[in-house]
Amino acid sequence: MLRLPSDMDQFLVFPETLLASCLERGQFIHLSAQVVSYIADIDQLTKLHQHEQLLCPDYLKQAKPSRLNEFFAGRIVAQAILKQHFSCMTALTSRSNKLPIWPQGLSGCISHTQNKLLVMVSAQYLSVGADLQEQIQPEMAKQISSLILTSAEQQLWHHFKTELDFSEYLSLIFSLKESLYKAVFPVVNSYIDFLELCLVDIDLTRRIAQFEFCSKIQKNYPVLKRYSAQWQRYDEYVISFALV
Incomplete structure (x- = not known):
């Protein structure tokens, strides 16, 4: 697993082919008219990226494979939502506090439990929690x-x-x-x-x-x-x- 330097904002850029296919593995969930939400199986998303040489933030260098799979699944789905639903090509930023820094004008949240993942993004609210x-x-x-x-x-x-x-x-x-x-x-x-x-x-x-x-x-x-x-x-x- 490749690692990014730890002394800078860490932009995660994923292959276009990966982003294009990941939302097909998930399900759109209507929670509110002001948000875009998807739920997906982490295992299915892991199969999509397991052969990719994805860059890993330094704070995850000792993480277990299951934690890395959760991390990448969440960030990949989030990036795909930004691209497909908001025409936003800006890469998500990951800082040392481990939270994603969303592009200006957008807010979002990533949650997971066991093998399930939920990602929510909004352009109407300053902050969202899920x-x-x-x-x-x-x-x-x-x-x-x-x-x-x-x-x-x-x-x-x-x-x-x-x-x-x-x-x-x-x-x-x-x-x-x-x-x-x-x-x-x-x-x-x-x-x-x-x-x-x-x-x-x-x-x-x-x-x-x-x-x-x-x-x-x-x-x-x-x-x-x-x-x-x-x-x-x-x-x-x-x-x-x-x-x-």
């Missing part, structure tokens, strides 16, 4: 609930337990919070704990939720008081997204 989440197993949900849900959120579940079992509820809130963290990261540029963001309203029919950051986060960072996040079901996955 999360692809499998349902957390019931025993694990009980073990980690206090790390994900505030006491108010744990109590709120009792209003929905006839529609969602606890592991479904926890998986949904986890995913929604993940999408919001990604959406506000360009502003906050810092780690936020799951308990510093609290669900204040949720509509299971419209599949939209409202969250508020705790007073400490609101005081220390230029965030809004309230944010919205939405979700859809895709097979056994939850796809959550936040548009800012």
Whole structure:
């Protein structure tokens, strides 16, 4: 695997033939009229590029093959979306913080879990956040609930337990919070704990939720008081997204 220098912005340029074929291996997902989203199997995308000598960022030089496959799959699909849907030929930039730097006027997000990949790009929003989440197993949900849900959120579940079992509820809130963290990261540029963001309203029919950051986060960072996040079901996955 070829590596790029670590002391510069690292532009990843992929072969045109690779970009042209990768979206055919994925599926367009309609999440919002203002975003372009694709979901794909990482294994299928890996087969497309496995014989290419792709340049690898320095921070991934010790990465396992599975991590490299996730990385390249996400960046290749993102680059293909930019080219096909936005007529943007600018190569994505990868810096030492490991996050993609999107071309001016565009925002995007890459999420993956197991063998699935989700990429979302928008020209209408300053920032977007997306999360692809499998349902957390019931025993694990009980073990980690206090790390994900505030006491108010744990109590709120009792209003929905006839529609969602606890592991479904926890998986949904986890995913929604993940999408919001990604959406506000360009502003906050810092780690936020799951308990510093609290669900204040949720509509299971419209599949939209409202969250508020705790007073400490609101005081220390230029965030809004309230944010919205939405979700859809895709097979056994939850796809959550936040548009800012």
